[in-house]
Amino acid sequence: MKHVAIALLGCGTVGKGVVDLLSRNGQLIEEQLETHISIKRILIRDLPKYEQMDLPDTIALTTDFNDIINDDEIEIVVEVMGSADFAKECIEQCFKRGKSVVSANKDLIADYGIPLLKLSQENNVDFQFEASVAGGIPVIRPMYSSLNSNRIERIIGIMNGTTNYILTNMTERGLSYETALKEAQEKGYAEADPTNDVSGYDAARKIAILATLGFHSAVTFRDVSVEGIEKITHEDIEHASEMGYAVKLLAIAQQNDDGISLNVHPAFIPRSHPLANVGGAYNAVYVRGNCVGDVMFYGQGAGAFPTASAVVSDVMNVILHFNLTVTGKRKYVWHDTKLTDPRSIRAPYYLRMIVDNAPGVLSSISGIFAENRISIRSLIQKDETKEIAEIVILIDASADGLVRDSLKKVTSLSCVRRVANAIRVIEI
Ligand SMILES: NC(=O)C1=CN([C@@H]2O[C@H](COP(=O)(O)OP(=O)(O)OC[C@H]3O[C@@H](n4cnc5c(N)ncnc54)[C@H](OP(=O)(O)O)[C@@H]3O)[C@@H](O)[C@H]2O)C=CC1
Numbered sequence: 001m002k003h004v005a006i007a008l009l010g011c012g013t014v015g016k017g018v019v020d021l022l023s024r025n026g027q028l029i030e031e032q033l034e035t036h037i038s039i040k041r042i043l044i045r046d047l048p049k050y051e052q053m054d055l056p057d058t059i060a061l062t063t064d065f066n067d068i069i070n071d072d073e074i075e076i077v078v079e080v081m082g083s084a085d086f087a088k089e090c091i092e093q094c095f096k097r098g099k100s101v102v103s104a105n106k107d108l109i110a111d112y113g114i115p116l117l118k119l120s121q122e123n124n125v126d127f128q129f130e131a132s133v134a135g136g137i138p139v140i141r142p143m144y145s146s147l148n149s150n151r152i153e154r155i156i157g158i159m160n161g162t163t164n165y166i167l168t169n170m171t172e173r174g175l176s177y178e179t180a181l182k183e184a185q186e187k188g189y190a191e192a193d194p195t196n197d198v199s200g201y202d203a204a205r206k207i208a209i210l211a212t213l214g215f216h217s218a219v220t221f222r223d224v225s226v227e228g229i230e231k232i233t234h235e236d237i238e239h240a241s242e243m244g245y246a247v248k249l250l251a252i253a254q255q256n257d258d259g260i261s262l263n264v265h266p267a268f269i270p271r272s273h274p275l276a277n278v279g280g281a282y283n284a285v286y287v288r289g290n291c292v293g294d295v296m297f298y299g300q301g302a303g304a305f306p307t308a309s310a311v312v313s314d315v316m317n318v319i320l321h322f323n324l325t326v327t328g329k330r331k332y333v334w335h336d337t338k339l340t341d342p343r344s345i346r347a348p349y350y351l352r353m354i355v356d357n358a359p360g361v362l363s364s365i366s367g368i369f370a371e372n373r374i375s376i377r378s379l380i381q382k383d384e385t386k387e388i389a390e391i392v393i394l395i396d397a398s399a400d401g402l403v404r405d406s407l408k409k410v411t412s413l414s415c416v417r418r419v420a421n422a423i424r425v426i427e428i
């Protein structure tokens with residue numbers, strides 16, 4: 001039986017998941033590859049913390065990356081630390097020393113995926129990162145393999161388990177935002193800094209990675225317009241339910257006539273749509289190819305075993321390439337990319353405002369929308385006291401820039417206390 005020694009950089013939620021998955025399914029994995037995989041070393045920072053962990057005695061823990069990079073027996077390095085700079089440095093060193101790398105680090109790949117892929121090719125090694133998008137769901141490989149006979153037209157999905165867990169549990173269990181986030185952290189879904197999840201940056205990184213591969217476009221995280229879920233309240237969720245919608249954080253990449261648009265934002269989705277029923281930490285990604293039509297990928301987008309499933313399958317793929325002597329041979333294609341102005345993207349919007357409960361208020365607000373040729377689909381006055389009222393407006397599909405400009409004017413009306421939220425409605 002052949003033997004491949006690997007090293008892990010990091011042994012947190014995902015790293016420990018990899019250790020456990022290999023011990024649980026090792027025999028089946030060996031049978032398929034005719035190769036035994038052993039984890040030889042793991043890099044961590046805080047040694048005493050890991051000495052208590054239930055890890056096989058055969059694994060050497062180290063706090064010095066040199067122990068890994070200088071060990072010629074180690075052929076594959078699995079980077080599951082997170083962070084950008086140090087991880088990038090380690091991965092580059094691995095490539096230069098002829099080691100293939102598997103990474104789950106979307107922060108890094110969304111920014112440096114293309115230069116890293118190029119460097120891996122120059123050094124004839126593999127770089128694989130299936131777990132970087134949607135945890136356990138196979139969605140990266142289909143982009144450059146199973147669906148690559150298509151021109152990909154659109155990618156839309158729920159790509160962050162933490163925010164989906166928060167929104168689902170605010171909706172179904174009435175949990176507060178803070179309690180739901182705490183639960184998501186306890187379950188190992190959230191990033192080390194959960195701001196990346198709730199602000200939409202994590203999903204933005206994932207859609208940038210998918211668009212890079214699916215659209216053959218050299219885009220990065222910085223090309224994505226991002227809005228998070230921090231402003232979503234129980235009021236918004238209740239109004240959505242009453243109107244037949246669920247609130248979800250969506251990531252959308254779209255090929256338009258004038259370029260590519262990349263957006264992450266909360267959205268009202270009709271309850272009848274399959275994405276509305278993706279609950280908890282589950283993710284779902286729709287891909288539309290010009291020949292295949294719509295394909296949907298669904299599964300657990302975060303957590304130890306689901307993510308380790310993708311990481312270990314990447315390790316298996318690297319070993320398969322070793323065995324077939326095709327390591328580092330995959331070719332990637334990127335074209336010049338033009339980005340659509342995000343302000344031109346049209347959608348219907350749900351708007352919630354807190355206003356004075358006084359005559360003439362509604363006509364002042366609707367007057368501003370009329371001036372901007374935005375047509376109001378419905379306007380409902382909700383809870384009211386003697387002094388204030390909450391109004392909920394649905395407007396027909398309008399350009400984002402026009403909606404934002406109109407809302408600025410609405411906010412400046414003395415009778416408008418605040419625009420509490422403006423959320424796009426997805427009609428698919
Ligand atoms: N959790 C999930 O569900 C998913 C996570 N990912 C990605 O996987 C990666 C790992 O995530 P996760 O396991 O949740 O993270 P954790 O925070 O649970 O674990 C990180 C691990 O990396 C180690 N580490 C961090 N920085 C360093 C460093 N500079 N030097 C040495 N060791 C270091 C930590 O060691 P120490 O404790 O000693 O600091 C810890 O063992 C991230 O890129 C994340 O975005 C991807 C998909 C899903």
Ligand SMILES: N[C@@H](CC=O)C(=O)O
Pocket residue numbers: 132133134135159160161162163189190191197202301302303
């Ligand atoms: N924090 C991420 C983990 C997986 O990528 C999430 O919540 O989806």
